[in-house]
Amino acid sequence: MMSHHETDDRVLEVIVRSQGRTLDDIVLECPELTWNQVFIVIDRLSREGALRLMPKERGCYTVHLASDVFHDARQYARV
DSSP states (O other): OOOHHHHHHHHHHHHHHSTTEEHHHHHHHOTTSOHHHHHHHHHHHHHTTSEEEEEEETTEEEEEEOHHHHHHHHHHHHO
């Protein structure tokens, strides 16, 4: 089982690599995590201001890094 930090890192890795994906897209990119684990990370990070959820269509949102953390996250993902 992954730790909370490992789960966060995995979800952020996917978001940094390809912003604008839906929750379900991100879940498919993280087969080692459950839908609930991915949702919890995205929910928490969006409430903290690290992520932005943008409406795509009714009931569907895309996930983006907040502009002020984008640079730091991209640097982190390259390490």
